[in-house]
Amino acid sequence: EVQLVESGGGLVQPGGSLRLSCAASGFTLSDHYMDWVRQAPGKGLEWVGRSRNKANSYSTEYAASVQGRFTISRDDSKNSLYLQMNSLETDDTAVYYCTRLAVVAATRTYYFAYWGQGTLVTVSS
């Protein structure tokens, strides 16, 4: 059974840093694209960034709103994904979800197949 468990959220002051972790189980992490998606309180969903799989050299990409401040990394030996968040702003306050993508090979259609339960990050002074 695929499971994703986020941790590391909490209260941080503007300008501060935080590292979120996502513990994955039930699948081989290196085989899969992994994304972070966030949801501000009472708001909709926003894609944050992506870590591609080993076959794609673990390349990453980010939403413009976090580019240069957030970094996604992974440790396949620990089956873990990370989101390093620096220079945090009040607008970064949200629940952060770790997700595993799936793909329809024939059409190269990707989608968020599995979601963790989320971890809340609050940026406030």
Place this chain on the structure above:
Amino acid sequence: DIQMTQSPSSLSASVGDRVTITCRASQSISSYLNWYQQKPGKAPKLLIYSVFSLQSGVPSRFSGSGSGTDFTLTITSLQVEDFATYYCQQSSSNPWTFGQGTKVEIK
């Protein structure tokens, strides 16, 4: 960025009703359209991918249709457990974007 617009933003319906939610993309996304259901305090859950493919375990009362820029999620015979917020999402081009959500409430 591709903008996804859902309508309505909210609706009230009764158990047994047929419910239709529409999603419009600001440019053609072919068939790269997925739907998610989210209940309060919970993570989103995949319902439908690639416009009409039902995720394993999702009841057949859910269905999707459309192509290009206009898409529809239909729930035939709404059940109590279907009261939730629904999001469409495009995976045609980066950054992937979501609709603003449609909240389905009990009438």
